[in-house]
Amino acid sequence: MEESSVFLLCLTATSGVPLYCRSKSSSRQLTFSVIGSLNGVHMFANNQDVLLTSTRTENSRVLWRTFHDSINLIVMSCDMKTSDHSLNKLLENVFSAMVLVIGLEDLMNIKNVERLKKELRACYKLIDSFLTESEKMGDLTQCVDCVIAHDAAILQECLDGFTQAAESEFGCLLTGGKVVVATEKWWRLASQDVMLLCWLVSSLSTHSSRDYPVYLPQGSPTVPHRLLTFQLVPGVDVCILCGPSPSLQKVQSELVERFWKPVLDPIKSCLRVQLRSFPASVPLHHGIQGILLVNRDLNKSLYTVQVHPMEDMQRSDMKCILEQRREALRSFYALAMSRYFHPEHHDGKNTVQYEESFPMGFSHHAHQCYTVSSSNKCYAMKTDLHFLFLLFKTDVPTFSMRAIANKTMQVFTKDFTF
Template identity: 45%
Template sequence: MMFQEGSIQLVCLTASSGVPLFTRGASRQLPFSVIGSLNGVHMFGSGQGVVLSSCETEGGGKVVWQVFQDSVMLIAVSASHQAGQGADSSKGEHLHLQRLLENVWSCMVMVLGQDELVNARNLERLKKDLRSCFSLIDELLEERRPGILGQLTHCADCLLPPQPSLLQEAVHGFTKAADSEFGCLLIHGRVAAATEMWWRLAPQEIVLLLALIRALSDSGAASCDYPVFLPQGSPTVAHRLLRFQLLPGADVCVLCGPTPSLQGAESTLVCRFWSPLTDTLRNCLAVGEHCLPTSVTLRPDVLAFLLIHRESHRSISCAPSPSCARPQSDPPSPSEARCWELLKLFYIFCTTRYFKQEEAEAAEEVEGGAHPENTEDFVRGFSHQPLKCYLVTDECKCFALQTAQHQLFLLTPLTAPTFALNTIAAQTLSSITAATSF
């Protein structure tokens, strides 16, 4: 059984002295004595030459520690599980919390810069500056957008527009006119078009930039000029992120230097490149969270799917409306919100047991062939990598398919024959790639 999610609390302290910098997450904060104990046991292990990365509590909770740049310690505490759920649940939760800590650290670097965090001389000032990260950190913690999975997959959430070439040309022209090579168009918070250099940014940087743009869009401002650091590409030198709202739900942004000014770009470049494409943008907005153009027809027994393009680190996900053609005698399908949750949990289930993640493969090469920590023991005994897996739960049936270019994670109703899951997944993958070249 896949694990169930719950509340998570995040604690940030200085790595050297254990001074608390902030806590975010669950409404009921951990007592100061507990925070001190969590820091103390980690420091004790370090003094004995032991790196404490995670542990489980008697009540079934999970604690994960991670120190960044020998300056900041982040601790994630999840109290969502019941005791006795087994090692499978623990592996999935560890991956979830580890990704969260990595994203939170990168978020702090993106907003404040690495020097501000590593060489902080005034802790009170640092505490005050860190407040500017809270809205973005809260979005990572609370996962307010069920269909956005990038912070877990480290793949950019994308939308496939009906007229991609027109939008691609506009993004390239707009970005070049803004003296930049890094630009993208977001529709409902997902990438609809972007420049080649934008896609060359590190996958995690793209995911966090998209999260930041969504947060800025939620503020209601029609445009903004925001300084950002790139956690991997430029952690110490800030760039300008210019964001413009073209229509409600449609935003264009560029990463640039001192020029152009926000007012100059808004008054001249936005109208010049995007006014002729108003109808095209409206057509993209009509695609909505479906993420696919009308040229793609999905089978009625697809509850939800996540499709990852492995080389480009892009993904599309969809939870179509339930088909009206299903007999009323069939077991009720999970709600849309529950489908998104199950899809995420199935992704964790597969990537912690069967499918190698791209980051794990890279780490394995660097470490000289060492097996990733999250690989199931029996899988290590095989010379090949699993290409398919399925899971039958009390709510739905799940199937995952891996090819050289793609990973597909699919949910179907309980009424779908188990022997047909492979066919359903293959047809879904074929229909999407044939119509969109994704």
């Protein structure tokens, strides 16, 4: 098997019947005997009152999770650089994706396995998007990937008017699956629900408009809502959550052109900040290669590994370099969150974390940490309202990373408020 291969298995918890198997970076599927062995050892442990959550072999890492005593998810990763933290997030996202598309009721009370298998096919594109590396980090942070646009105030005014005219209070404008602006009520939804909706839209095939039934895993797991999406220009979509009315045709024919045609230029400008996530006018140190800024209060984040896109475009091996940067920043985030930073969010709600055992006896929690390797340097800092994670070039002096991080934090909290 390839070193980067990941296999995801979904089975019924009671009978162990396979529902689907998805994979990444592998031309081969797991054999039925391997699937049976992976599920069998978990069932045997349960029968002995032992909770089996993870294990490692010489060349792979395996995690098990059971949801609502009904669905078993198993992930096997041949990439030993990955962490239990990130794989656990993957399993949570996959089950939530299943709830988003087909609802919790059908997953908790499985009456017809073959019918459920067919229904789950609608989840494949969304699930596969969590298996592949992307230009977003919401799958790991459980926050909403955002961009800072030049004309955010104008776009916000248009969105509020459009959403209200469509008889809804929940709407957002997306570019590349990242939120440009959203209504006040949209931000009040559970952050995982919003993250999943954004990933769903970006994972679906391109259409001028959609009327898609969705369940909100946190807010409404058993009662569906309608997700209406409209492509304003290629790469930019406006989305609203609503009830039985209005009709898709009415919104598209009467409201889309009325509200969005006058702001066509600001809409197109969103595409220019999609990769960097913020305008080129935001000054950042030349040694920074990647940044992840998380607003802990609003559960939204800025993320990019193309901080200086004009410099990067001149390199012929840019695709490989970007993949390495993504892997390095994701690994550092998982390390910092599982080892050093306190798991409690700013709003006081504890979330499931996967801390390693060695810091448990400490009476304090870290507010800054860094790593140094032969290929990069990383630095993270925690404040009352933000997490900041930076990926540096190796030639940046280690002693200067703290000062650069403080200056970067000031840029995004005072000069360009996020």
